[in-house]
Amino acid sequence: MTRVVILAGGVGGAKFTLGVRAALARRGEPEATVVVNTGDDLWLSGVRLQPDIDSVLYALAGQNDTVRGWGRAGDTERVNTELQAWGAGWPWFTLGDLDLGTHLARTGWLRDGLTVTEVVERLAARWPTGVRMLPMTDAEVDTHVQLADGRRMHFQEWWTRHRAALAPVAFENPGIDRATPAPGVLEAIAAADVVLLAPSNPVVSIGPILAVPGVRDAVRAARRVLGVSGIIGGAVVRGMADVCLAAIGVDTRADAVAAHYGARSTGRLLDAWVMAEEDAALAPAVASLGIRPVVAPLWMTDVAASAAIADAALDAAARDR
Template identity: 65%
Template sequence: MDPDRIVVLAGGVGGAKFVRGLRALGRRTPDRSPDVTVVANTGDDLWLAGLRVTPDLDSLMYALAGVNDEQRGWGRAGESERVSAELTAYGVGWPWFTLGDLDLGTHIARSAMLREGLPLSAVVERLSARWPLGVRLLPATDDEVETHVVTAEGELHFEEWWVRTRAALPALAFRQQGVETATAAPGVREAILAADVVLVAPSNPVVSIGTVLGIPGVREALAATSAPVVGLSPVIGGAVVRGMADACLTAIGVETDAAAIARHYGARADGGLLDGWLVDETDAAAVEALAGSGIRTAAVPLWMTDDDATADMAAAALRLAAR
């Protein structure tokens, strides 16, 4: 299948690795390279020390620009942290949420543009123009929709639960504050409706993909599009590939299992999300387990070890879409 228009729903680090692989796949046949639009989760966003921080959008932008820190998996390469140390000395911000100096430059620029009245989607376009990303990057919404976690010790912003507690506090529920009155950012619904294929990156199903799907208008566009919707499992052999998505899945009563996540998303024919689902070869039993579910499933290698391996994953997703 050689689609002209691909939309990817994505979170941060895992989503960024997948989109880099998809871009690498397009470069194998430059005369047939598709237009790719990435719709990114904004539920991790927050105001901190007077600055608007957008972790997933930045992870995507930095990774596609080739300036991300490959060792940590987030932030900029070659960072220093002098400004964060000064903020801590003044008692400002979260001392355990360290932002690098180059990264802070991005947050300052973004916050200045937002205060000038630009919507987040326009800010993302201006920031992304600095580098040839090879894709169009869109926030799921221009509105402030922040994910909070309900715990026995109170309600925390998702980043506090994720970074400070390392998800050690059991999550009782997740709340996307402001989601009911939010609208999809300009271009999001249009891109989905015009797509030839929609891919769901192997990102956190609860707080990344789940937040994108919670924005009013997004699910409706996915239901209406003529494009097949194919997802890739973020779980291999009963374990999450990266991060602590298992803690999020447990909180909503979903097993950390490739087939269970597909059932959580649901078949599009039954009002859910998916037409197709890729699992790792380790989870090949899921192909039979999901037979008759309305979700066409295939097993292929899903370890994103490098851009070439991830490009092969993306190619498998497109082949499944063509079926």
């Protein structure tokens, strides 16, 4: 039996989680636990949005819009149009009608006193996801961006409205130093045979999860820890992670991101790093960090391709045990 925990966020994390689910099902292994970033969360028009939670949930449920890459398949925008007519919300941040139903349900349950963990459990119960979903924390620790010109704004405004075009100097999660991991997170990591860092944005998706007090130490103490590169051929696959990496002084290269996470042998995180065939020449640089490089095809073009990536990671973990 192989118990797997995934740390994930965003579309890349959702696609990878689908692959892990498929790989484990084919092997007859138990379902994975995915700990999802909640740093992207925000309040908008009186409702609580959790973009990464919803991306992972919709993907696992087969409800995601694979064309746009976010939201629900077949969604409409009548309510969003009406909100904009009233001058409410953000005109550059679209809320689909089906998606808004999720946000309203979530907000109502939160107002009734449920925790984020309990809300995620209720949402996930609607569909057979085949994966246990946990938020990283029940606390509100939204990501803010400190800009080079001195301004500060919510990550979603910087990311969605400005498309990361405004130069950032720091990413912050106010209150995260006082947050605690959501119930079950530390226990799942401690019981895992392997912890997988998804090919999500290292700075604003994986970074906030690891910043919740106790999580980084738990991952460091796990049996095996493998990361999967979201950089292929020196470029990000999706989004503007390169801008985020540059803000913290990390080059957009597979070996540089591996160095950012660091080797567990030096008191940091990784035992092995799954990197793209296009970056095979960087394998010696990764090995020199004390991290075992695993070269594999990394384009997540469909579930089968994502499952093959998961297989490469799981096989590497099994060899290392």
